[in-house]
Amino acid sequence: MPKEPPLLEASSIGKQFPGVRALHNVNLTLFQGEILSLVGENGAGKSTMMKLLAGIHLPDDGAIKLNGDLVEITNVREAQKYGIALIHQELNLSDNLDIAANIFLGNEPHKNGVMDHNRIHRESAQFLKRVGLEFPTDTLVADLTIGHQQLVEISKALSVDARIIIMDEPTSSLSQKESKKLFEVIRGLKSQGISIIYISHRLGEVIDLSDRVSVLRDGENAGELVGDEITHDAMVKLMVGRDLSQFYNRTVTALGEKIFEVKGLRTPPYPDNEISFSVRSGEILGIAGLVGAGRTELLQTIFGITPAVGGSMKLNGKELMPKSSLEAIDSGIVLAPEDRKRHGLILEMNVRENTSLARLSRDQKVGIIDFNNEYELAEKTIKELKIKTPHSSQVVQYLSGGNQQKVVLGKWLSMNPSLLLLDEPTRGIDIGSKQEIYKLMEELAASGVAVIFVSSEMEEVLGMADRVLVMHEGAVTGDLSREQLNEEAVMQLATGNKAAA
Amino acid sequence: MIKKLTFILTALAVVLVAGCGNNSSNGTNDGDDKAKHKIAYVTNGIDPFWDLCAAGVRQAESELGGVECEIHFPTKGLADQKSIMESLMAKGIAGMAVSPVDADGQTKFLNEIASQTKLITHDADAPKSERLVYIGTDNYKAGRALGRLVKEAIPDGGEVAIFVGRLEQLNARQRRQGVIDELLDRPSQTLGQIKFDEVAKVFKGEKYTIVDTRTDNFVMDAAKSNAEDAITKYENLACMVGLFAYNPPRCLQAIKEAGKLGKIKVCGFDEDDALLQAIKDGHAHGTISQQPWNYGYQSVKVLKSILDGDNSVIPPNKFIDLGYKSVTAKNIDEFWSEKNKMAALGKKKD
Amino acid sequence: MNKNTIGILSLFVLIFGFTWYSNENFVNGYNMTNLVKWSSLYAIMGIGVAFVIITGGIDLSIGSVIGLVASLLALAIKYEWNPTLTVVLLLGLSIVIGLMHGLLITKVKLQPFVVTLCGLLFYRGISRWLTDNQTMQFPGTENLDSFFSGKLLIFGKFALSSPFFFLVVVAIIAAFFLNRTIWGRYLLALGNNEDGARYSGIQTDRLKIAAYVICSFLAGVSGLLFAYELDSVQPAQTGEFYELYAIAAAVLGGCSLRGGQGAIFGVIIAAAVIRLLRNSINLVGISTHLEFSIIGLVILGGVTADELIKRIVAKRRSKQISTSKS
Structure with missing residues (x-):
């Protein structure tokens, strides 16, 4: 551990968004040539923290010191000036330009407005060498793999003399081979004296790579681990605030009949892949996979939002192939979508109106809303799901993520579904609500509902599922029972490595 | 998106132009087309007044022979009139009679037209332009005649309000000035050198007070509510003067609804049937008619003469005054039957 | 009644008071009769377009639909069709127009702005073509006259006219x-x-289709009412720009062009504000030439105030929540 004064020191950082306290009294230090991993669950505040450092947001409270000097980073340009570069999870490259043009985008060396092409290509080649990317600098970015594009992003950071490179989930869409290559590059950068802040959900990578780990939980510091302290269990414990075994306290109930069966289902984005699986009543089926594996699309097809292009489905012994969400709902399938704000809720409507939205057509009398009934339904839902809201007339956009998700679930539970589809049910939700949602999933399963949930959080998949389907590029690459479940196996399948199963 | 929109607009324009083309080509075909002068008659808007003028155009066309006339009614004021005239020029037209929407502002454009074709003005003049001749009424004199009608209607004097479509038009300003000068017993002014009074001003004479002039931009509901609001605002309103054909009927409607028929007199311009009926019924005092069919007839006749090479029709002062006719209860029957006759004649031709 | 409605209502009261103060004749029976009548006519259009605006769409064809319906009505009367049947057919036509708009927008997925802009041009053209662009004197028909432009005397010179009763039912x-x-x-x-x-x-x-149908239907109703009110139809001009007044009334009345918000009462008051402004301009004696500018400014002021209030409320709420959390 280097003991000289830290390169970067952020203290007592606070940040507020409408309705959400994103960060509170967060401290973070970074030394030169250090790889610091920042871990925490979704919504813990990692991305917000990084955006503050990169000048995308401004902190409400706290101070940031660079080399001991107090600085104020008000925009991205300024962050660049201080040598801080953020590489987003979704890359910000222009596909239609070549590597060199991307590296110098916005910083083109020029004479009176005329670009110095030779210099751009000459210097780009040097940066590519530093990250070990052996491509001509005039290669179009569109022709590169994601992994190589990532390296171009890093070269871009180097081109502005970045001393601190922040990487937000860089491996989320990389193959294992590509990830390994990236780690080599990161270690190389470290040896060149560059400091890295590495954000990842993949704790295995974090253990391999990090000098130090800082854990965030609910927008606050949860703890710090150095060297040998960095273990899987230790990190998870800090992330969730208690032992994992307690957190996912899954009591497996006896499974009932097969109630939902999918045969040869083909979804519009992957019309060549046939998907088949079944779920029993009382079963919780997890679907794991990388971003873009086709999990969300599968749920949307089952729910009738993007009708299937082939195959068959059977629910409670009855054939069905919903062409609209209304058909799916009517036959007992409901979906709590991944993007709560865009798909799950009518944000500007209140809790009452959101909980009743799907039920209205059942409770109406000649089209007229029964307001008493609606009110009672809302009050009941608020009570049963412990939704924290001052009253049922509160507009849902002012609720916290967890409570918003409960409203979505409340809406569907009142419909007494046979099959509950959950897409990333706990994304961006505080720990407390998270646990309540898990409990709810269990209770529903116990009452005979079949639950299918998609999750990108390994802990959640491992902890909650009775069985896990793993998807890769629109196809099911594995079907793991609870006994076969482990992180390694899921990762192998999710990256398309079938042999691992 | 923009491409799509452009395409649709172009398609619409093509359809419209094609439609116009059809209209003009189904005119008279009973002579040698080559010998016929192709001319155009352009109004400043749409109004029953122009329908009667069109009747005169058609009458002249058939009576005089050797001339074929397109009639255009611009609907959207200045810009629309300009684009119609431009497309007429593009088409190649031998002569054009136009009632300019804005005489002064259009001078340059009118000169451009005049350099390419025989241009005359009718109804409203553009004195600064190089038009060959102006066929019309001395609107100032007609305005004074209207003023005299008002004096007849309310011999004891009182408050008078004026209603008009637009004051950008010279004829509207001249009429208005004529009415004001007559009511205030000012000396007569010469057409072309008239000093115009400003709009937002009350003119108090010995007997008569002109309390207001309201414009409506040819919007019907505005014309009516202007009349209504004047009745509300001026409790002692004695006479309403409508300078454009549709104004007096709107005034009459408003008066009727206020229950003041006969109490507030109406004097108007032109010959809307509703106004003529009111004169007959004694609800309106009278109107000044320019006998619009003469406009159409004379325009065609003059253009034909010019095109035939006979410039003697152009008087030295370049103004052919068609005069006006005062219509009151005394001569309403005779006038109305003449109007109906002309209207029927015009329709038969179409 | 929501906050938006209170805002627009205060605006109404303010202008009302100002005009009254400037000219005491303002409140006489005759003027009130007229104000209520015109406001009702505008409000009916405004309510129609409010439904479309609530869906996040727009209808620019209202004025042209009014023109088309009025022109066809005048034509039918001229050719001595059965007036009642004609009225029913014309309302049917306006429903069909709305249906076409809705289908093009939802099924062909064209943008509402484009569809109704083309409608604006198309119906206007059809009106002019069918009538040969002739101004139609409107003799009216006895029984329908009193139905569409009748008056019910309440007291003194104050009467409620047909458009008002239509508005009450529609509202x-x-x-x-x-x-x-x-x-x-x-x-x-x-x-x-x-x-x-x-x-x-x-x-x-x-539902979206239904919104366009409602809008065009109410435009059709307005077309009939305007024709009977003015006793004269000009195919090229009747109803021109009315869509803009209708949209202004809807927006000023609390509908957001982003969709999802709307209050019928607010739209009615907003339509009244627009008419009141015209009335006021005439009575106070401001040049008619300033009319558009004044209406434009008042609407701009109204929606700006509305937006600021909303922002303050949102800020306060989010503060409440975060303090209750920590």
Whole structure:
């Protein structure tokens, strides 16, 4: 551990968004040539923290010191000036330009407005060498793999003399081979004296790579681990605030009949892949996979939002192939979508109106809303799901993520579904609500509902599922029972490595 | 998106132009087309007044022979009139009679037209332009005649309000000035050198007070509510003067609804049937008619003469005054039957 | 009554008071009769377009539909068709027009702006073509005359005219539909978040089509009322620009062009404000040439104030929540 004064020191950082306290009294230090991993669950505040450092947001409270000097980073340009570069999870490259043009985008060396092409290509080649990317600098970015594009992003950071490179989930869409290559590059950068802040959900990578780990939980510091302290269990414990075994306290109930069966289902984005699986009543089926594996699309097809292009489905012994969400709902399938704000809720409507939205057509009398009934339904839902809201007339956009998700679930539970589809049910939700949602999933399963949930959080998949389907590029690459479940196996399948199963 | 929109607009324009083309080509075909002068008659808007003028155009066309006339009614004021005239020029037209929407502002454009074709003005003049001749009424004199009608209607004097479509038009300003000068017993002014009074001003004479002039931009509901609001605002309103054909009927409607028929007199311009009926019924005092069919007839006749090479029709002062006719209860029957006759004649031709 | 409505109501009271102060004749029976009549005519159009605006769409064809219906009515009377049958047919026509708009927007997925802009041009052209662009004197028909432009004397010279009674019926049905029926709720939901509504099993396309049908139908009703009110139809001009007044009334009355918000009562008051401004301009004696500018400024001021209030409320709420959390 280097003991000289830290390169970067952020203290007592606070940040507020409408309705959400994103960060509170967060401290973070970074030394030169250090790889610091920042871990925490979704919504813990990692991305917000990084955006503050990169000048995308401004902190409400706290101070940031660079080399001991107090600085104020008000925009991205300024962050660049201080040598801080953020590489987003979704890359910000222009596909239609070549590597060199991307590296110098916005910083083109020029004479009176005329670009110095030779210099751009000459210097780009040097940066590519530093990250070990052996491509001509005039290669179009569109022709590169994601992994190589990532390296171009890093070269871009180097081109502005970045001393601190922040990487937000860089491996989320990389193959294992590509990830390994990236780690080599990161270690190389470290040896060149560059400091890295590495954000990842993949704790295995974090253990391999990090000098130090800082854990965030609910927008606050949860703890710090150095060297040998960095273990899987230790990190998870800090992330969730208690032992994992307690957190996912899954009591497996006896499974009932097969109630939902999918045969040869083909979804519009992957019309060549046939998907088949079944779920029993009382079963919780997890679907794991990388971003873009086709999990969300599968749920949307089952729910009738993007009708299937082939195959068959059977629910409670009855054939069905919903062409609209209304058909799916009517036959007992409901979906709590991944993007709560865009798909799950009518944000500007209140809790009452959101909980009743799907039920209205059942409770109406000649089209007229029964307001008493609606009110009672809302009050009941608020009570049963412990939704924290001052009253049922509160507009849902002012609720916290967890409570918003409960409203979505409340809406569907009142419909007494046979099959509950959950897409990333706990994304961006505080720990407390998270646990309540898990409990709810269990209770529903116990009452005979079949639950299918998609999750990108390994802990959640491992902890909650009775069985896990793993998807890769629109196809099911594995079907793991609870006994076969482990992180390694899921990762192998999710990256398309079938042999691992 | 923009491409799509452009395409649709172009398609619409093509359809419209094609439609116009059809209209003009189904005119008279009973002579040698080559010998016929192709001319155009352009109004400043749409109004029953122009329908009667069109009747005169058609009458002249058939009576005089050797001339074929397109009639255009611009609907959207200045810009629309300009684009119609431009497309007429593009088409190649031998002569054009136009009632300019804005005489002064259009001078340059009118000169451009005049350099390419025989241009005359009718109804409203553009004195600064190089038009060959102006066929019309001395609107100032007609305005004074209207003023005299008002004096007849309310011999004891009182408050008078004026209603008009637009004051950008010279004829509207001249009429208005004529009415004001007559009511205030000012000396007569010469057409072309008239000093115009400003709009937002009350003119108090010995007997008569002109309390207001309201414009409506040819919007019907505005014309009516202007009349209504004047009745509300001026409790002692004695006479309403409508300078454009549709104004007096709107005034009459408003008066009727206020229950003041006969109490507030109406004097108007032109010959809307509703106004003529009111004169007959004694609800309106009278109107000044320019006998619009003469406009159409004379325009065609003059253009034909010019095109035939006979410039003697152009008087030295370049103004052919068609005069006006005062219509009151005394001569309403005779006038109305003449109007109906002309209207029927015009329709038969179409 | 929501906050928007209170804002617009105060604006109304303010202008009302100012005009009264400037000219005491303002409140006489005759003027009030006229004000109520014109406001009602505008409000009916405004309510129509409010439904479309609630879905996040727009209808620019209202004025042309009014012109078309009025022109066809005048033509039918000229050719001595059965007036009642004609009225029924014309209302049917306006429904068909709305249906076409709705289908083009939902099924062919064209943008509402484009579809109704083309409608604006198309119907205007048809009106002019069918009538040969002739101004139609409007002799009226005895029984329908009193139905569409009759007056009921209340006291003194104050009378309520047919358009007012039409408005009352339209407003009650519209407010009931929007606030009490599931379809009204769905309409608000889809206006706020169309995807969200679809994910809740709402058939958003049908509702959108319904909104365009309502809008065109009410434009058709307005067309009949305007024709009977003015006793004269000009195919090229009757109804021109009315869509803009209708949209202004809807927006000023609390509908957001982003969709999802609307209050029928607010729209009525906003339509009244627009008419009141005209009336006021005439009575106070401001040049008519300034009319558009004044109306434009007042609407701009109204929506700006509305937006600022909303922002303050949102800020306060989010503060409340965060303090209650920590």
